[in-house]
Amino acid sequence: MFEKALKGGKLYWSWIAFLCLLILVGLASYSVQWQVGLGITGMSKEVSWGLYIANFTFLVGVAASAVVVALPTYIYNQHKFEKMTTLGEFLAVAAVTMCILFVLVDLGRPMRVLHVILYPSPNSVMFFDFIVLSGYALWNIIIAWYILSSRITNTDISWYVKVIIYLAIPWAISIHTVTAYLYSGLVARGMWMTALLAPRFLASAFAAGPSLLIIAAIIAKRYANFDVGREAIDKVAQIVTFAMIVNLFFLGCELFVVFYSQHPEHLAHWTYLLFGMDGYGKLVPWIWASIGLGIFAVLMMIHPTTRKNEQLLVFACALIFISIWIDKGLGLIVPGYIPSMVHTVVEYWPTMLETFIALGVWGVGLLIFTVLGKMAIGVFQDYPTEEELKEMMEEEKEEEVVEEVVTAPAKEYTCELCGAVFTDLDECCEHAEKEHKIAKASCDIVCFEKG
Amino acid sequence: MIGYLFVGLFYIAILIFVVGVLVRIFNWARAPVPLNICTPLGQQKSLDWLPRARFDSPYTKWETFVRMLGEVFLFRSLWKNTKYYIETQRQTATKWLWLFAIAFHWSLLIILLRHIRFFTSPIPDWILLLQSLDGILEVGRPELHMVTILVTNLTILLGLFGLLGRRIVGAKERAISLPSDWLALILIIATVGSGIIMRYFWAVDIEGVKRFAIGIVTFNPVLPPLDLFFLTHLTLVSALLIYFPFSKLVHAAGILFSPTRNLPNNPRAVRYINPWNPPYTGISWEEYYEMYKDQLDEIAERGYKVGGGG
Numbered sequence: 001m002f003e004k005a006l007k008g009g010k011l012y013w014s015w016i017a018f019l020c021l022l023i024l025v026g027l028a029s030y031s032v033q034w035q036v037g038l039g040i041t042g043m044s045k046e047v048s049w050g051l052y053i054a055n056f057t058f059l060v061g062v063a064a065s066a067v068v069v070a071l072p073t074y075i076y077n078q079h080k081f082e083k084m085t086t087l088g089e090f091l092a093v094a095a096v097t098m099c100i101l102f103v104l105v106d107l108g109r110p111m112r113v114l115h116v117i118l119y120p121s122p123n124s125v126m127f128f129d130f131i132v133l134s135g136y137a138l139w140n141i142i143i144a145w146y147i148l149s150s151r152i153t154n155t156d157i158s159w160y161v162k163v164i165i166y167l168a169i170p171w172a173i174s175i176h177t178v179t180a181y182l183y184s185g186l187v188a189r190g191m192w193m194t195a196l197l198a199p200r201f202l203a204s205a206f207a208a209g210p211s212l213l214i215i216a217a218i219i220a221k222r223y224a225n226f227d228v229g230r231e232a233i234d235k236v237a238q239i240v241t242f243a244m245i246v247n248l249f250f251l252g253c254e255l256f257v258v259f260y261s262q263h264p265e266h267l268a269h270w271t272y273l274l275f276g277m278d279g280y281g282k283l284v285p286w287i288w289a290s291i292g293l294g295i296f297a298v299l300m301m302i303h304p305t306t307r308k309n310e311q312l313l314v315f316a317c318a319l320i321f322i323s324i325w326i327d328k329g330l331g332l333i334v335p336g337y338i339p340s341m342v343h344t345v346v347e348y349w350p351t352m353l354e355t356f357i358a359l360g361v362w363g364v365g366l367l368i369f370t371v372l373g374k375m376a377i378g379v380f381q382d383y384p385t386e387e388e389l390k391e392m393m394e395e396e397k398e399e400e401v402v403e404e405v406v407t408a409p410a411k412e413y414t415c416e417l418c419g420a421v422f423t424d425l426d427e428c429c430e431h432a433e434k435e436h437k438i439a440k441a442s443c444d445i446v447c448f449e450k451g
Numbered sequence: 452m453i454g455y456l457f458v459g460l461f462y463i464a465i466l467i468f469v470v471g472v473l474v475r476i477f478n479w480a481r482a483p484v485p486l487n488i489c490t491p492l493g494q495q496k497s498l499d500w501l502p503r504a505r506f507d508s509p510y511t512k513w514e515t516f517v518r519m520l521g522e523v524f525l526f527r528s529l530w531k532n533t534k535y536y537i538e539t540q541r542q543t544a545t546k547w548l549w550l551f552a553i554a555f556h557w558s559l560l561i562i563l564l565r566h567i568r569f570f571t572s573p574i575p576d577w578i579l580l581l582q583s584l585d586g587i588l589e590v591g592r593p594e595l596h597m598v599t600i601l602v603t604n605l606t607i608l609l610g611l612f613g614l615l616g617r618r619i620v621g622a623k624e625r626a627i628s629l630p631s632d633w634l635a636l637i638l639i640i641a642t643v644g645s646g647i648i649m650r651y652f653w654a655v656d657i658e659g660v661k662r663f664a665i666g667i668v669t670f671n672p673v674l675p676p677l678d679l680f681f682l683t684h685l686t687l688v689s690a691l692l693i694y695f696p697f698s699k700l701v702h703a704a705g706i707l708f709s710p711t712r713n714l715p716n717n718p719r720a721v722r723y724i725n726p727w728n729p730p731y732t733g734i735s736w737e738e739y740y741e742m743y744k745d746q747l748d749e750i751a752e753r754g755y756k757v758g759g760g761g
Binding site for chain 2: 001002111112113114115118149152153154155383
């Protein structure tokens with residue numbers, strides 16, 4: 001199965017090479033962090049979660065969104081979405097891997113990571129996050145692997161894989177909920193301490209993840225001749241639209257509560273984020289860009305003419321992806337720490353090395369997704385189901401019929417031996433059998449198309 | 452007094468191991484390979500426009516060498532393992548054997564290399580580097596006592612219990628498992644287990660162990676520390692060393708002499724002649740013509756060309 005990932009064109013290999021380069025740069029930067037410590041990052045005493053945890057939060061959402069495409073396939077028995085689902089599951093595997101790596105690079109002493117399992121603290125949300133994330137990664141690998149295997153062997157999925165599929169659906173919701181609880185349970189951080197955080201996370205996740213999936217599916221269609229189906233893309237685009245609308249609505253609710261109630265603990269963070277404070281406002285242009293892009297993309301997605309146009313759809317999805325990345329990353333984690341608990345503003349900005357490490361982790365994730373996706377595409381193309389084969393045959397037949405209707409009047413056949421002209425190949429064959437004693441089956445040695 | 456027994460046992464075990472493996476290698480090297488019995492895993496070199504599997508079906512010595520590297524370091528053949536579904540006549544990849552095998556073998560290699568630290572003084576730098584990379588994980592209370600967890604200790608257990616589990620869980624694997632298969636696995640698990648117990652749970656006289664190890668390699672034997680787990684480990688290692696040349700474990704050396712892997716797949720281009728075939732005596736055209744004179748003349752009369760050389 002894996003061999004399918006090793007066959008590709010120039011474009012594929014240069015993309016792989018580019019990702020490997022990213023990973024190498026990230027590794028080199030991480031070796032500096034390994035020796036020096038987290039001091040090389042822009043994080044400080046005041047802002048102790050930065051780019052790494054921001055990306056982690058965002059990617060948990062991307063991972064959770066695989067469930068969006070898994071739901072219709074298995075609950076409503078809609079096998080049209082199978083291809084999209086498999087892509088989604090591999091995207092989830094890649095995203096969860098990135099999540100785990102982002103947490104690892106955020107650890108000051110990554111060598112003590114085993115403590116999480118050896119000394120579990122059930123009252124810590126981190127412990128549960130560890131469990132749900134690693135479990136989710138495992139379920140998705142198993143599900144995707146067995147879907148591809150059953151495709152190859154043309155057998156049904158085993159019952160235990162089906163159990164895992166049903167288990168994975170609530171599990172996906174749980175990973176993002178638990179991640180939101182990491183923040184919303186903190187009394188001292190006004191910005192995060194809202195019950196709306198988990199629903200907001202889910203809404204944004206269900207917009208960002210499927211957006212990436214749509215982009216991947218359309219890239220696969222363009223460059224790998226792999227069509228997940230117009231219907232699947234359309235359905236997922238609708239989900240993105242609804243989720244993004246809900247996400248913006250939740251943001252509005254949050255803003256209303258904060259600015260109407262004027263609760264100082266909450267207000268300070270949002271004021272810093274949206275308008276700047278004490279002359280500091282590094283994040284202001286970013287968050288407005290995020291909101292602007294989000295609204296613009298939603299308008300594009302709502303209108304069917306732009307949503308159904310592939311290029312514009314990719315563009316809108318990219319906008320949504322960027323908008324949510326800014327919103328979840330820079331706009332949620334960092335301002336939660338600004339102003340600090342003693343009401344001083346200490347800003348955060350990622351350093352060069354920190355950015356390279358983050359890019360390296362993204363490189364790893366994209367590499368995993370590319371390789372697994374390529375594998376899935378190869379399997380789906382090489383092992384079509386009987387239904388797909390029928391469809392393909394019918395399509396071919398239709399094409400043939402169309403050709404005949406168009407070209408039949410223009411065709412003329414001549415008998416090479418005597419030069420007689422016929423409008424039909426059958427007539428020519430009969431003539432050949434009668435006059436020249438050539439079997440009908442092999443009449444193509446004398447009957448040729450004229451011209 | 453009992454210490455002398457263990458020194459003797461260890462020397463005998465090493466002797467049997469070295470001599471045994473050399474004898475096996477000598478026998479393999481001497482064994483004739485009359486014909487090319489390479490088993491390729493892909494399309495062989497043929498016409499130019501046919502895409503061929505360069506390293507799965509090697510043609511030159513260099514390609515064969517690369518194939519051997521893949522076999523020895525990446526277990527290419529195990530990677531190709533498949534499961535066949537009779538009902539639908541399809542097959543799909545199963546990578547469990549490969550996964551557990553590669554986890555076990557690489558861990559074992561690194562663990563063996565790490566053992567060099569017992570037999571050398573001063574310890575080479577690269578062994579220390581390997582050790583520090585392997586021991587990247589640590590657990591414990593920082594202010595009291597930190598324990599280094601060696602990654603290979605975890606992965607070798609994963610590999611070994613995976614391999615054992617395959618033989619227990621899989622019906623087909625269970626059916627084809629011989630007592631020797633179980634013995635080898637259990638012997639290795641016991642050896643690894645006693646080593647892990649010594650490392651983490653049962654403090655041994657590590658200086659005594661090192662003195663003993665250096666004494667062994669300098670042929671200046673020192674009595675080993677009389678410690679339950681160290682002596683168990685030593686005995687099990689001796690048992691493995693003695694068992695090695697006579698068992699399937701010797702595949703470590705055998706893979707290099709395996710004619711299905713170390714020959715290029717070129718029998719369509721190069722002629723392989725079995726050296727002990729009876730000498731072939733052909734006949735010349737004149738003799739042939741004498742034998743079938745009448746028939747050949749008759750053919751020639753009908754206008755066909757008949758003649759030698761050609």
